[in-house]
Amino acid sequence: MCRICKIESSSIARYLGICRDCVLGHPDEAIALALKCHGDSRESFGLPRTPPRAPAGIRCRVCVNECRIRDGESGYCGMRRNIRGKIEGVSSRRAKASWYHDPLPTNCVGDWVCAGGTGSGYPEFAHCRGPETGYRNLAVFSHACSMDCLFCQNWHFKERTHGGRYVTINDLVGDVGARTSCICYFGGDPSPQLPFSIHASRTALAARPDSILRICWETNGTMHPTFLDDIVGLAMVSGGCVKFDLKAWHEPLHIALTGVSNQRILSNFRRAGNRVKERPSPPVLIANTLLVPDYISVDEIRRIAEFIASVDPDIPYSLLAFHPQFCMQDLPLTRQETAAQCVQAARDAGLHRVRIGNAHLLV
Ligand code: SF4
Numbered sequence: 001m002c003r004i005c006k007i008e009s010s011s012i013a014r015y016l017g018i019c020r021d022c023v024l025g026h027p028d029e030a031i032a033l034a035l036k037c038h039g040d041s042r043e044s045f046g047l048p049r050t051p052p053r054a055p056a057g058i059r060c061r062v063c064v065n066e067c068r069i070r071d072g073e074s075g076y077c078g079m080r081r082n083i084r085g086k087i088e089g090v091s092s093r094r095a096k097a098s099w100y101h102d103p104l105p106t107n108c109v110g111d112w113v114c115a116g117g118t119g120s121g122y123p124e125f126a127h128c129r130g131p132e133t134g135y136r137n138l139a140v141f142s143h144a145c146s147m148d149c150l151f152c153q154n155w156h157f158k159e160r161t162h163g164g165r166y167v168t169i170n171d172l173v174g175d176v177g178a179r180t181s182c183i184c185y186f187g188g189d190p191s192p193q194l195p196f197s198i199h200a201s202r203t204a205l206a207a208r209p210d211s212i213l214r215i216c217w218e219t220n221g222t223m224h225p226t227f228l229d230d231i232v233g234l235a236m237v238s239g240g241c242v243k244f245d246l247k248a249w250h251e252p253l254h255i256a257l258t259g260v261s262n263q264r265i266l267s268n269f270r271r272a273g274n275r276v277k278e279r280p281s282p283p284v285l286i287a288n289t290l291l292v293p294d295y296i297s298v299d300e301i302r303r304i305a306e307f308i309a310s311v312d313p314d315i316p317y318s319l320l321a322f323h324p325q326f327c328m329q330d331l332p333l334t335r336q337e338t339a340a341q342c343v344q345a346a347r348d349a350g351l352h353r354v355r356i357g358n359a360h361l362l363v
């Protein structure tokens with residue numbers, strides 16, 4: 001049941017308890033209720049309920065949360081801690097992350113247009129004209145995030161934000177092998193640990209100046225714009241890409257679902273999009289949206305697609321079928337019919353390259 005309009009419907013996530021119409025129609029009330037849900041969920045993982053805002057705290061500007069962290073507390077991501085007036089935890093030299101080698105072609109959100117999945121950019125950025133069979137992607141999983149999506153598809157990272165050991169640049173670069181042709185940072189989200197992944201990527205590229213090593217990021221786009229410039233630059237020179245999650249168009253809906261505003265994300269996306277013509281193939285920027293049933297509607301997709309098209313209509317856009325997870329386990333799978341309508345809406349908005357990802361999950 002929706003806690004605002006009191007309507008009973010299976011399309012309302014029980015944990016959130018607010019329907020899409022009420023999020024958009026009563027944003028103040030809906031956001032207050034939603035942020036309480038986020039806080040409760042985060043507290044159960046030992047994470048701050050909201051970004052700390054202590055006026056005299058140390059400021060971190062790595063991501064949109066711009067935490068002000070007082071002595072003894074940690075930032076919203078749980079990774080940076082103020083210890084007696086100094087920020088400790090992750091840095092440009094160490095991180096909380098884990099990784100594995102994934103044989104190419106892999107189930108990567110960019111595989112339908114990228115060099116590793118299709119050979120686009122051959123011979124400068126790909127080993128062959130088609131999928132790079134025989135090569136591997138080094139998938140680097142961040143144990144932190146700058147947002148708090150209630151539908152998180154990888155929420156187990158929250159159990160690893162605290163505890164566990166730190167990894168170093170040498171640990172990561174030492175695992176880049178002769179058959180590694182791409183490194184992809186995902187998670188969680190790479191944003192809170194970008195100083196590390198940027199440094200690691202530069203080190204890895206410097207160690208292999210004459211062979212293909214694409215650097216890719218799959219991100220929610222909340223980073224400080226200077227870090228965005230760094231990761232787009234690294235993807236650009238290496239043949240990699242930045243895969244941006246655009247989770248919702250309406251800001252109240254974005255806050256209700258993720259705990260965070262989307263204004264920085266949209267401005268970062270446009271900033272990255274201003275560079276796509278510098279290297280059209282393989283595309284340096286890819287957009288994705290998870291089709292969360294009854295929240296991310298056809299109208300939501302149309303508006304996101306119009307925004308992407310206003311940046312550049314050639315930006316590939318992947319609509320991802322939903323799998324019920326985390327605090328939205330009671331929502332259904334995405335319906336085939338809805339997915340097809342979303343694809344059509346994105347094409348009607350002017351986008352040239354649109355596809356459904358995880359199509360096997362559609363019902
Ligand atoms: S990375 Fe983001 S969430 Fe983490 S402490 Fe810095 S500003 Fe806060």
Ligand code: SF4
Nearest residue numbers: 108110114116182216
């Ligand atoms: S990491 Fe990059 S190059 Fe490799 S498969 Fe994914 S998008 Fe393609």
